[in-house]
Amino acid sequence: MDEPTILDAQELEINMGPQHPATHGVLRVKLKLDGERVLDADCVIGYLHRGVEKISENRTYTKCLPYYDRTDYIAAVSNALGYVLGVEKLMEIEVPERAVTVRIMMTEFNRIASHLLWLATHALDIGALTVFLYCFREREEILKLFENLFGARLTTHAFRIGGLWMDLPPGFEEAARKFIDEFPARVDEYEQLLTNNRIWIDRTKGIGVISGEEAIDYGLSGPPLRGSGVPYDLRRSRPYGGYDQYEFDVPVGLNGDTYDRYLIRMEEMRQSRRIIQQTLDRLPGGPIRGKVPRIIKPPVGEYYSGIEGPRGELGYYIVSDGSAFPFRVRIRPPTFINLQALKRLVKGHLVADVIAIIGTLDVVLGEIDR
Amino acid sequence: MSEENKPPGAAPEDQPEQKKSGAPAAPAGGGEAKAAQPKPPAAKKPPAKKLPSYEELTDDPLLKDLRGRFPNGIVSGQSFLGQPIYTTALELLGDVMLYLRGSEWAFDYLVDLTCLDYLGDPKRLCMVYHLYSHKSGRLIRIKARAAADEMVPSMSTIWRTADWLEREAFDMYGVEFSGHPDLRRILLPEDWVGYPLRKDYDIKLQDQAWIRKHLRIRKVPE
Numbered sequence: 001m002d003e004p005t006i007l008d009a010q011e012l013e014i015n016m017g018p019q020h021p022a023t024h025g026v027l028r029v030k031l032k033l034d035g036e037r038v039l040d041a042d043c044v045i046g047y048l049h050r051g052v053e054k055i056s057e058n059r060t061y062t063k064c065l066p067y068y069d070r071t072d073y074i075a076a077v078s079n080a081l082g083y084v085l086g087v088e089k090l091m092e093i094e095v096p097e098r099a100v101t102v103r104i105m106m107t108e109f110n111r112i113a114s115h116l117l118w119l120a121t122h123a124l125d126i127g128a129l130t131v132f133l134y135c136f137r138e139r140e141e142i143l144k145l146f147e148n149l150f151g152a153r154l155t156t157h158a159f160r161i162g163g164l165w166m167d168l169p170p171g172f173e174e175a176a177r178k179f180i181d182e183f184p185a186r187v188d189e190y191e192q193l194l195t196n197n198r199i200w201i202d203r204t205k206g207i208g209v210i211s212g213e214e215a216i217d218y219g220l221s222g223p224p225l226r227g228s229g230v231p232y233d234l235r236r237s238r239p240y241g242g243y244d245q246y247e248f249d250v251p252v253g254l255n256g257d258t259y260d261r262y263l264i265r266m267e268e269m270r271q272s273r274r275i276i277q278q279t280l281d282r283l284p285g286g287p288i289r290g291k292v293p294r295i296i297k298p299p300v301g302e303y304y305s306g307i308e309g310p311r312g313e314l315g316y317y318i319v320s321d322g323s324a325f326p327f328r329v330r331i332r333p334p335t336f337i338n339l340q341a342l343k344r345l346v347k348g349h350l351v352a353d354v355i356a357i358i359g360t361l362d363v364v365l366g367e368i369d370r
Numbered sequence: 371m372s373e374e375n376k377p378p379g380a381a382p383e384d385q386p387e388q389k390k391s392g393a394p395a396a397p398a399g400g401g402e403a404k405a406a407q408p409k410p411p412a413a414k415k416p417p418a419k420k421l422p423s424y425e426e427l428t429d430d431p432l433l434k435d436l437r438g439r440f441p442n443g444i445v446s447g448q449s450f451l452g453q454p455i456y457t458t459a460l461e462l463l464g465d466v467m468l469y470l471r472g473s474e475w476a477f478d479y480l481v482d483l484t485c486l487d488y489l490g491d492p493k494r495l496c497m498v499y500h501l502y503s504h505k506s507g508r509l510i511r512i513k514a515r516a517a518a519d520e521m522v523p524s525m526s527t528i529w530r531t532a533d534w535l536e537r538e539a540f541d542m543y544g545v546e547f548s549g550h551p552d553l554r555r556i557l558l559p560e561d562w563v564g565y566p567l568r569k570d571y572d573i574k575l576q577d578q579a580w581i582r583k584h585l586r587i588r589k590v591p592e
Contacts, residue, residue, distance in 0.1 A: 045556065045557065046555075046556060046557035046558060046559070049557040049558065051566060051573075053542075053567060054566055054567055054571075054573055055573070057573075058573050089451055090422070090451070092421075092422060216478050216479050216504060217478070217529060217530045217531070218530045218531060219479065219480055219481070219529065219530070219531025230504065232479075232504065237507060238507070238509065299421045299422060299423065300423075301422055301423070301424065301450045301451070302450055302453075302455075303450070303451055303453065304453060304482075304500055304509070304511065306481070306509075313481065315481065315482055315500070317482065317484065317498070317500070319486060327486070328486055330482065330484045330498075332481065332482040332500075336534065336538075337531055337534070337535070340530075340531070340533060340534045369557055370557075
């Protein structure tokens with residue numbers, strides 16, 4: 001180190017990001033390199049910090065909701081679900097069966113859309129351009145469904161406290177059915193391009209390996225945790241919002257590497273489709289909104305509402321002081337906690353693998369920075 | 371407070387009026403008022419929904435075990451909407467957490483770590499931890515109160531998750547953690563002044579000097 005020779009490269013510190021296409025937002029990673037090998041990595045975050053939690057304390061319970069769409073903007077529907085479930089629990093509001101079913105349907109559609117965007121960009125980062133185009137084709141169909149129902153494609157403001165804003169528009173069910181009928185063939189198509197692809201396997205197998213025990217210690221959740229063989233899916237472990245009535249499998253990995261996490265997300269898309277199929281088959285009629293008071297004023301108390309977002313455990317810890325404004329809304333951000341493990345995952349890998357590992361953690365900076 | 375919440379719940383329209391007629395009676399006379407006060411709630415109770423409230427934990431094996439092991443450590447054990455809350459003394463927080471992780475309770479997963487600010491209370495900060503056990507599938511909440519200048523033991527040696535979460539609590543609330551390997555701001559710039567999530571930090575209040583210096587905005591809007 002002190003006297004660099006020709007053979008021994010000097011330790012080098014470089015910045016990756018914040019403006020870097022493979023960091024999926026404004027993430028800056030300070031890499032300490034020995035040649036191509038990563039010795040250490042330090043994440044610098046906060047570029048997108050907007051103080052959503054502080055804003056929440058100054059808005060009524062209803063007015064908070066649109067802000068959460070803008071934390072994880074890829075999975076806005078899940079964000080809304082976690083919050084409304086929490087407030088409904090505090091207020092003891094009964095949600096009609098139809099609204100419950102539609103909520104599950106839309107959340108699973110969102111999971112598919114989110115995983116598609118992940119697959120598209122992850123493959124693109126590693127160099128498989130075709131998958132990107134295919135995934136965006138299917139994602140577009142889901143976004144059209146969102147636009148039909150919610151009036152927006154990304155920042156959906158999907159649900160209301162007590163139920164839904166509007167009932168399903170005419171033709172929605174047919175369009176949804178058409179999508180889920182076609183979808184399995186599409187997933188097979190992506191898998192054909194990647195699963196047995198030599199380059200893909202070389203770039204992902206054995207990259208960013210983490211054991212189940214260590215993953216728990218790091219607090220990982222979602223596919224990064226399940227990839228290491230821990231069957232922790234909140235839809236199963238602590239069922240919420242009616243998920244206990246649906247049949248689906250929770251895929252887990254064996255090796256805890258990037259390839260396993262890829263396989264898990266592919267399988268999760270198929271399982272989400274299975275859940276949507278069930279919601280469409282049983283979709284009951286009736287009202288879409290429960291009895292909700294004009295002013296939402298939960299009693300003094302607190303509730304932690306955790307849901308399985310596409311990226312992991314998304315929690316809302318809502319504390320009420322009895323007024324119309326929340327005393328505190330704490331968002332437990334899944335990717336903030338998952339990103340913490342980046343330092344551990346990239347150690348010893350090449351710079352090119354850092355990009356694969358950032359991709360496999362599926363980070364959304366809007367949620368990390370809030 | 372709880373009376374006020376009932377009408378929006380499921381109460382018929384005539385009830386707020388009942389309350390109004392009952393309210394002026396209260397300040398009328400010292401002794402009589404006390405006798406008059408319990409009456410209106412008693413009359414209202416049957417039609418109104420029972421609101422969720424904090425309930426003392428009874429027959430909770432974890433609370434019993436903790437009380438036995440840390441006689442001075444456990445302040446209270448409550449539950450709200452079925453979620454158990456254990457409040458511990460700050461001095462013994464580290465020991466309690468170490469025990470919860472290492473013993474057969476096996477709370478191996480720190481779900482979340484955050485802070486609440488009760489302005490005006492001598493122990494204004496309230497640390498909140500959510501723990502989950504992959505073995506038993508239980509989710510619990512641990513709380514500990516601290517004064518603004520008190521050191522809180524860091525959990526980063528018990529759960530790695532705590533590292534960034536404690537940095538965030540430091541960033542937003544100014545909680546000082548003893549034993550944290552790298553305590554610095556995480557979301558805000560390092561030279562920012564103030565702790566935004568504290569209750570005395572107004573939402574419009576910003577570190578104006580910082581903004582002037584770094585964003586080169588001369589006139590910062592009030």
